[in-house]
Amino acid sequence: MHQKQPPATIAALVAGGGELWARLGPARSATRAALKSRATAGILFILADLRQCRSPFVPLFLDLLRRSLLSFLLSMPAREVQSAHRPESFRGSPLIEVDSLIDRLDLEKIFARRAALHVDLGCGNGSFLCALAQRIPEKNFLGIERLLGRIRSATRKAAKIGNVRLLRMESSYVVRYLLPTRSVETFYLLFPDPWPKRRHWRRRLVTEDFLSAISQALVENGTFRIATDQREYFEKMKEMARANSNFAIIDPSVADLPLTKFERTFRAQGASIHWLELRKVSPVR
Structure with a gap:
């Protein structure tokens, strides 16, 4: 049968x-x-x-x-959702409590104003994010970090800076599913984990799919600034950017940026820093 x-x-x-x-x-x-x-x-x-x-x-x-x-x-009780996202010690802090993991973020409500948004992907302890936010108070700054220890440190630094908000979550998820379309003026990805071994390359954050998601979230002429000390990773990202019709590679403008903890360390070791800056453009039809 x-x-x-x-x-x-x-x-x-x-x-x-x-x-x-x-x-x-x-x-x-x-x-x-x-x-x-x-x-x-x-x-x-x-x-x-x-x-x-x-x-x-x-x-x-x-x-x-x-x-x-x-x-x-x-479906969890509200108190359990809060504990999953934010310890009690974070109440009243710049750390965002996410009400929905499906709906896009209401940025105007989160920042209590409407302003151009800059996003630091993997903001670490928040030193770069907070320094830049203090230099440009007229813009909103969102730091995304997955590790609890780092987000706690960033939260303390950002406590008295009114234009900074923080989100403890995986960067790729936020870019793909939570940031509204055409809402970000500039993304920063500074010294992401390079996963140097070939068998680990699939774990790298920057992929063709990720670049497409970044493009969706950027406003027209928005920028994506990337820094790494790994030459091979830099060349790979550059290759992917060239193949993406939504981006143009431009001369990096980094003189106005604060130094990150990693950048200070790498420079002290004599390592080269590779910068890649991408500008969103309208694809040629």
Whole structure:
């Protein structure tokens, strides 16, 4: 007797899920721990990392997984959602409490004003972000950082700076799903983890897909400023930018920028700093 085949959608989900499960390997216990503790930032980091799988079935499975996890998180009691995003010691601070992990951020409400927005991706301890925000008080500044220790340090630095807000979350998720379209004047990505080993390149933040998401979030003629001490990573990002019709590579204008902690360290070691500045342009039709 001919066995009835499952619908194509279910087959795709199963195939995608199998690959993801095998790929996670040792990280599965970390995934379970993140879910058990309801650590939102940890879950979103895992979701962002899984986007790098190449199977054609993965996007379908990943979208279903993302929606299920977000529904679960949003169904938690308000006090548990608060603890997942912000410890009690952060109340009244510039750290943003996210009401929805699906809806775009209401930037005017978050900053209590309308102004051009600059976003520091992976803001670390906030030293660069806060120094720049104090130099340009007429603009809004949003720092995104995943690590709790760093976001605590950034929160203390930004406590008395009115034009700075912070968000503890994975940068790639915020760019893709939370920042409104055409809302950002300038992105900064300063000394991202280079993942120098070839087998780890898939973990790098800057990919073709990520550049497209950056383009969606930038205003017309908006800029994306990148710095790295890794020549190979710099050349790879430059190659991706050249292949993206939404960007033009321009001469970097970095004289007006404060030094980051990493930049000071690398310069003290005599390392070269490679800057890449991209400007959003209208594609030629």
